[in-house]
Amino acid sequence: MALSWNYKSADGIENGPFDEVRMKQFVLEGALKADTPVWSEKQGEWKKLSESELAGLFVHLLGAERENRKCKMCERISNPDELVEIEGLPCCAECKPVLIRRLQEGSVIPGYIVYGGFWVRTLAKILDWIIIGVIQIPFTIAYVISLSFFPESIITALIMFAYFILSMVVGVLFNIFFLTKYSATPGKMAFGLGLINADGTEKISWQKSMGRYFAEILGGMMMYIGYIIVVFDKEKRALHDYMCKTRVVYKR
Ligand SMILES: [Zn+2]
Structure with a gap:
């Protein structure tokens, strides 16, 4: 292979020429970083390694290097x-x-899972309630207006029922959309939390997202015991986490 590559070390000294195999070794050894200037006759100028032709060759190596240098x-x-x-x-x-x-705050298991505790989850939940409340504003306005048109009639009861069902549909769709797409609701995301399955995978199915919504209502109906057990569980599970085999963890 042609000896075609030079590089500049951190002190500005030019090294080379080397062939691609040697350059690859340098990357592995850590002598070459993504931002190391490299030169070849073909390239005709100094470019960062990550912007040179070598970047393609080293993409995996640099990725691995980056992973080691990433704050968790x-x-x-x-x-x-x-x-x-x-x-x-x-x-x-x-x-x-x-x-x-x-x-x-949280318990830690091998693989560095940090579970979201009671208070941070409560805050995330309140934020979700506020967001859902905002989404529902048009329905709520329509609800209040239509009630004023039909005071105390069978239609009132129907309107209330329709509003109740609609709220539930909004809640279910909210959960399905965010959990299947991001494994977290906006409230959870705001606090760096997200959901994982019991096996550690992140992909949450729509069936599970929906089931979790109703399981949560169940826990709420039992004087919020479904939530409170988070405090006592070693993996910080709520009732709906038990039922749906999910965990709430810090994702960053
Ligand atoms: Zn950091």
């Missing part, structure tokens, strides 16, 4: 010496206190 909390890429390791999790200095707090 904010997913920003840092230099290895700026990352601290807490219980085996690489983490940047900025996120360190947050990660420590989360590790204290």
Whole structure:
């Protein structure tokens, strides 16, 4: 293979020429980073490795390297010496206190799952209620107006029933849409939470999303005991998590 590549090390010194195999080894050894300037006659100018022809060759290697340098909390890429390791999790200095707090709050199992505890889940839930309330504003207005047209009649009861059903449909669709698409409702996302299945996979089926909605209503009807058991469960499961075999975890 042609000796066609040069690179500039961090101190600005040119090295080379090397062939592609050697360049690949440099990447593995960590001497070449995505932003290392590289030159070849064909290329005709200095370019970042990630923008050169070599980028295609090294895409997997760089990906793996990036994964090692990623803060597990904010997913920003840092230099290895700026990352601290807490219980085996690489983490940047900025996120360190947050990660420590989360590790204290939630239980941790191998694979670094941190479960969402009672309070953060309550806040996420309140946020979801507010969002659903906003989505329902047009229906609520229509509901109030139509009630004023038919005071105290059989139609009133029908309107109330229709509104009740409609609210439920909105709730079900809300759950199905967000859980199948993002494995999290907007409230959960806002707090960095998401759902996983008991086997650790993230893909939530629409049947499960729907079932979870009704299981949640059931837990709510029992004086919110369905929610309160989160406090006592080692995997922070609510009743609807038990019934649907789901866990609420921190996703970032
Ligand atoms: Zn971070």
